[in-house]
Amino acid sequence: MDGDTSSMIVQLVWLVFFFLIITGLNQKIQTKIWIMDIRAKLNVIMSLVEEDRRRVANMLRNLGVAAPDILINRIVDFFTIEPVEIEPTDIIKRLDHLVRTTDESVKKMVEATIPHVGKYEKTLIESSLSIVGALNTIYKIVRHYLLTGERENNWILIMQLQFQMPMIMKLVNTYHEALDAFSTGKPIGDAAGPLTVHRLIENGQVVSRRVIDETSIIELYYKDRRVFVIKAEGPGSNVGHPGAVLNKLVEDLKGNVDLIITIDAALKLEGEETGSLAEGVGAAIGDPGPEKIAIERAASKYNIPLRALVVKMDLREAITVMRKEIFEACYKAYKYVDKIIEEETKPKATVIVAGIGNTMGVPG
Numbered sequence: 001m002d003g004d005t006s007s008m009i010v011q012l013v014w015l016v017f018f019f020l021i022i023t024g025l026n027q028k029i030q031t032k033i034w035i036m037d038i039r040a041k042l043n044v045i046m047s048l049v050e051e052d053r054r055r056v057a058n059m060l061r062n063l064g065v066a067a068p069d070i071l072i073n074r075i076v077d078f079f080t081i082e083p084v085e086i087e088p089t090d091i092i093k094r095l096d097h098l099v100r101t102t103d104e105s106v107k108k109m110v111e112a113t114i115p116h117v118g119k120y121e122k123t124l125i126e127s128s129l130s131i132v133g134a135l136n137t138i139y140k141i142v143r144h145y146l147l148t149g150e151r152e153n154n155w156i157l158i159m160q161l162q163f164q165m166p167m168i169m170k171l172v173n174t175y176h177e178a179l180d181a182f183s184t185g186k187p188i189g190d191a192a193g194p195l196t197v198h199r200l201i202e203n204g205q206v207v208s209r210r211v212i213d214e215t216s217i218i219e220l221y222y223k224d225r226r227v228f229v230i231k232a233e234g235p236g237s238n239v240g241h242p243g244a245v246l247n248k249l250v251e252d253l254k255g256n257v258d259l260i261i262t263i264d265a266a267l268k269l270e271g272e273e274t275g276s277l278a279e280g281v282g283a284a285i286g287d288p289g290p291e292k293i294a295i296e297r298a299a300s301k302y303n304i305p306l307r308a309l310v311v312k313m314d315l316r317e318a319i320t321v322m323r324k325e326i327f328e329a330c331y332k333a334y335k336y337v338d339k340i341i342e343e344e345t346k347p348k349a350t351v352i353v354a355g356i357g358n359t360m361g362v363p364g
Helices: 002-023 025-062 068-076 091-113 119-151 155-184 189-202 242-252 290-301 315-319 324-344
Strands: 205-212 215-222 225-232 259-267 277-281 306-313 350-355
Touching: 025 068, 025 119, 025 155, 068 091, 068 119, 091 119, 091 290, 119 155, 155 315, 189 215, 189 225, 189 259, 189 306, 189 315, 189 324, 189 350, 215 242, 225 242, 242 290, 242 350, 259 290, 259 315, 259 324, 277 324, 290 306, 306 324, 324 350
Parallel strands: 225 350, 259 306, 259 350
Antiparallel strands: 205 215, 215 225, 277 306
């Protein structure tokens, strides 16, 4: 009797399973479960967007802005249309124009709202608004694909979105955490380049300082070499225009440069240690293209050796408060730069060292 009962149960289970497969109900049930999970995570993203909007709004109110939502709404949905790529002629020039116009437009909006606030505070507001904009964009994209999948009954699209959600949530939490650093002006991991060259400045004999295009040029003598250090003007949230400034400096020196070194943060691969260093050849800079190509053109035009040094970290470490491992790696990077200068040049040589990255919290 027990054997017959077990056999009936097994047959019933197989019948139910067969029925679900034939009718597609199993996939519909699974899709509903995925949709519920995505909606729950979408609500979490929305709550983080609203929380960060409130934080930025409070920052603006503390600076005397009566209606902060007007500025927030303008910048959160601000966009830049990429230039036409099918016609490559002067694409870098066009891209550079669009990037600079975007930066200037945001700066003018912030300036019009808080003209009485210092330059340092304005840069923090600009970066904080950019973070809220990034979070809002992620929310809208996830919502778009979810609603599209539901409307079209496209379970494959829903499945793909569900499998992407852990990575999306990790990115969202990273941006959310980054607001703490950008709203208070604390150095972030991406400041590894500027901090490294700042150590070089501290150990050299400074001759002059000047600022061009929000980018500092510090001339100094270091171990009997003439060294020009390039970094974004600090200590505000600023990346400057190191490529364009370096290109101009090389032209001003009529190409009489013996070595160019660029230092930047770089995304590490899984398994690599945070703060590990790697050296190579080329322009270590992660911009859309205009700044990088300006460095490459300057070096190739005058046949100047172009060396690169990177400090490894992940995205979260790059845009959140600088970790101890990265801070210590900047000193090692400085010693590495010192070694490269001694190995690659002779006394009386002229060297350009560019610290690439957001210089927030790093003076100079």
